Amino acid sequence: MECRLLGRCGAYACGDGGFVRITHLDPQISVHLSISMSGKPFEFRFDRVTDGRELTWESPDGTGVSHARWDGDALVFSDTTPTPNGAMTIVFRYELYDEGRRLRAAEQLRGAGREMDNVWIFDRAPS
Numbered sequence: 001m002e003c004r005l006l007g008r009c010g011a012y013a014c015g016d017g018g019f020v021r022i023t024h025l026d027p028q029i030s031v032h033l034s035i036s037m038s039g040k041p042f043e044f045r046f047d048r049v050t051d052g053r054e055l056t057w058e059s060p061d062g063t064g065v066s067h068a069r070w071d072g073d074a075l076v077f078s079d080t081t082p083t084p085n086g087a088m089t090i091v092f093r094y095e096l097y098d099e100g101r102r103l104r105a106a107e108q109l110r111g112a113g114r115e116m117d118n119v120w121i122f123d124r125a126p127s
Contacts, residue, residue, distance in 0.1 A: 018042075020105060020122055022075070022094065027051035029068055029075070031092075033105075035120070048077060080111075088112035100124065
């Protein structure tokens, strides 16, 4: 899926209407992704650190693990979440291109009986 739609607030925008905002104050990084596809809203917010630390959390199905790291100029997040059907891993990769005018967000989901790949292209919103 590829989206191209101008947005608001100096963020990057995509979908029927939506945006992604990434705030990086080393080592803290926060991501807010809000998009609508075919009229169905999806909203994600998460905070990570990019200093190499692994973050863990407890859920009813076990311990989840998150990593955030820089791969050259790309920002990569990896979360492994326990589910009743086994572990599920989601990897997000964010890359700027076209001199910072576009953001490519790739998502790969594997495990727990699911396999899905998504790519979104966000255009920089006018300031």
